[in-house]
Amino acid sequence: MDRLDVMRLFTRIVERRSFTVAAQDLELPRSTATQSIKQLEARLGVRLLQRTTRHVRPTLDGEAYYRRCVAILGEVEDADSAFSGAKPKGQLRVDVHGTLARHFVLPALPSFLAEYPDLKLHLGEGDRLVDLVREGIDCVLRVGDLQDSAMVGRRVALLKEVTCASPAYLARHGTPTQLEELEGHVAVGFISSATGSMIPLEFRVDGAPRNVTLPATVTVTGAETYASAAKLGLGLIQLPRYHVESELLAGTLVELLPEHPPSPTPVSLLYPRSRQLSPRVRVFIDWLTRVFANASSVALAVE
Template structure:
């Protein structure tokens, strides 16, 4: 038994909650993964996992061993990086919001690959929160509040937002001049899941983040559709200023109620603790920080301090 390989497998099983998924990530067959874990438990003289037909749970010894494995494997990976001729090679799996992928990241990737030609990126694009550990993703870019406590997070900055409507919407419904008038208007509804309640219209007043309910004729669950519906005149929308800049310049969107903007959205990158020493992750984080700080127009991004 390769003890280090067995430890990595145990951590993958614990993170993903699945023998099958862990075996796929480790490029092992399901029977080999099961045998390896049995050998590890026999070597340690204790049960690490409690198996049922529905799910897996760490035993008390399993939780303790998991913590030790995380620290040891992180140290081993860091040591390997120190002696490797170049850590800037291999696959980097990332997940990013759809609009940021299209508007910011993809246009700048040619320059990234010129600088790091031996890194291969697998990029998922989603507006939904994914489980990095279960999906085997190295890092994610998140916009909004964070709720994960098992991950390393780094705040990159803030994205100021604005309120916008299309010329077609304003021709039909007029341009709101006050918060009170919003009850006579429609917004494009947004919900991460269509089974959840639609988000309210948000605004800042006297430094306080407030919200009010508005009618919506359509509700969507991703940023691309949200912006498209706004451009089609289906309601008022709230999007980051960088995302509206081109449409403002072309006249496809018009800003409304600029004195009542929603709070700026935090932008963060998250990655598992064991990826902390990965040079691929670190260069991507640094590159993404430079894109946000250097490429967005003044007023469209507030770098973290």
């Protein structure tokens, strides 16, 4: 292995905390990975990794060498792309919000893969917080305000939100035409995975948000269940318009208080602050930004 390949191997071992997993990622025999790192440590004259039966951790020298390797590899990859004109290739690992991916990412994915035929894309699905570096993930697509300062975020869209309920629910409780008429109504409660508390309904009044907490007989933690509960007449809900656009058109859900819409919800791609943005990630972010920009204006408000 040449020096750059050994650097790639070393950074992968640090990130994955495992010789075996790093070797699998790079399609190398584990014995080759072990021998290459031993030769690297011998050449540098320092110990880079602390090995136990369960974990591999960088030493202080290893941490310093890792940071230099990440910067060098990023510069090399950028230089190769700029002067060779070659398109990015290799494995791209992305963690996505499942509902959002099914509506926007997957339908457009064939065009992306046709444009970059040498890329291999792995889509993980979830809304949990992930350790991008430890789990070998290049970037994540998330909905909501950004909280983690350890990651760099690029906003790709603002989702229009809507308040709605089923015709059956409105027949029982009446249709509110102003905020004061929400008294006596109930909501389907959506429980935040971050706080464990029910998220209040939000309405914009004269450009400022106003929170309203309604009683909830049913609380949920999933978007699909949330929308289904509303269609069954269990209460008011607020969620991105794209998620219920077909129900609104069919009349199985009815939009409420459109003059006081909830604040739009940001959609962002995040990647580790400590890692140079690779050409693979850069083209994916640029492509996904175009995907959202070209989506229906009914579903999105793009900056």
